[in-house]
Amino acid sequence: MMETNDRADKLSAASVAIDGTRIRTVREAKRLTQLYVANVVGVTTDTISRWENNRYPSIKRENAQKLADALEVPLVDILREETTVPEDEAGADLPPPSPRLTKLLILFGLAALLLLLMVVILARTPSSAPKAVRWLPRYAAPGEVIPVQIKVARLPGDPFGFILKEKLPDGMRLVSSVPPNSAAEPAGSSLKWLVPGGGSPVTISYSMRTPAPFAQGKDVKVKGEIVLHGGDANRTEEVGGGSEVRIGPYHWADANGDGSIDDDEIMPAYYVCDEMKGLGLEWKIIEAIWSGKGYRWDPKTGYTVLK
Template identity: 65%
Template sequence: MVDSTDKTEKGASASIAIDGTRARNVREAKKLTQLYVANVVGVTTDTISRWENNRYPSIKRDNAQKLADALEVTLEEILRAEDPEEPDTQPVTAQVPSRKRVLLPLSVLALLLLGTLLYFILRQPAPAPRAIRWAPRFAAPGEVIPVQVKVARQPASPFGFILRERLPAGARLVSALPITSSTESEGKWLVPTGGTPATVSYSLKVPSNFPAGKDAAFKGELVVHGGEASNRTESVGGSTSVHIGAYHWADSNGDGRIDDDEIMPAYYICEEMKGLGLDWKTIEAIWSGKGYRWDTKSGYTVLK
């Protein structure tokens, strides 16, 4: 028989408490919108608002990690601080050693700790910039979908970079901003040195014969050049795949319709990526109707 306490601890490990106020302050300091954060995490802006206002005592650990990635901080920086434990006030009886015996080992230990600390401070590399990919959760075979990679840069530490995006198997790059040097399986962008955030946007056509029910996977890397002797390379975070099925990319929860919570993010994406082949008219028609149906022969059918 499994102990009930053990069950509780295992269940609790799936959720953690975040400091919503701290998360909101970080987002506002970095000039990120709730819409952008919601798109990266894969939730609605209403959910982000509830998190920031501490409406939930805890959230799923996966969502907390995605939130930290979107805010470009570590998970620990947005966790809620726990209440300090009460100190033990029970008296402790111990034999007091001589002062000389105590000071000598402590001095040696302090020197060792100081030397170790200085070593790691001097050897610590500069914080790597963060590149976060946003891609829709769903897409239908043959559909053109949007993808964005946002790269965090600051005036105090400008840099240029090369972005390489390995496309899902069989996918075709339709258009991109900035213009890309691409092959059949990879898109490449060269962005000059700058100290402001950069966004790489591209539209992608899912293969018509891509198996429904499978995930189309992305993989990317950022090669950073900041005037150093050698470049730094890091993986692109954020969305790593799109689930292929009978769903429109703007239908973020896969319920067969585009509701009010979904139309605004889709609108902003289409505006930011205007001219890159996205079909805004179909999105607007689905939103105005009662939903949609998709099949391999006729594509999307708007339900009136």
């Protein structure tokens, strides 16, 4: 009974949904050409082809009936089982979205655009800035050369270069550096190095000198930063590690300022001198102090080794 009612509903609809596969199957089974069917229905062969390929989801019931007559089958045999289209809905356009839906679509579009911009920025900005750590001695004497090393760790394959800047304490001047200082005034107190991109660690070594007439017992401070260039964005990171040196009657290799260089201090001093060859460090004096019983420093005569 229900099936009979469904068929009646389909037949009473102004437009009906046809099943192209069924139409083709019936036509070929009866050995009818598309031209013959088109002439009977009063349409072109292209229209018949589109119907058979389900290009039209629904057609007028009148044309569907003519098609069924041409195929010599009941109309219901060429209709889709699940679909009928009422007259007032046939060919109707979808209603426009509601204002609320329109607002949500706009917000979604803006969020997607913002996400895309963030992805672009992150892609062009380094995920992690290089980490720079400074080493410098805790003590140094006026007029003597003071070694400084900055080691920079970078991520493997980092494509971004960086600028290292160092500001020496007032009165101090650069002696030499490896690599060479890029600043306009090589002997000035403002130092710069331009380092290209790459993932390998970088070591920048330089030596500075305190003026001979310098207040002893005073702590002086070195400041530095890394300026990282990544696409359109710049990032600045402060150089970590040691930053202060106490000026007094000490050798820089005397790490605890006790007037001697012991076994615990000689090896670090050796490595520093080896890595900073050509920067004005005097290894022979360090070795002599280590071999002796200590040292004294005098502003006029410098270091005297105690035997």
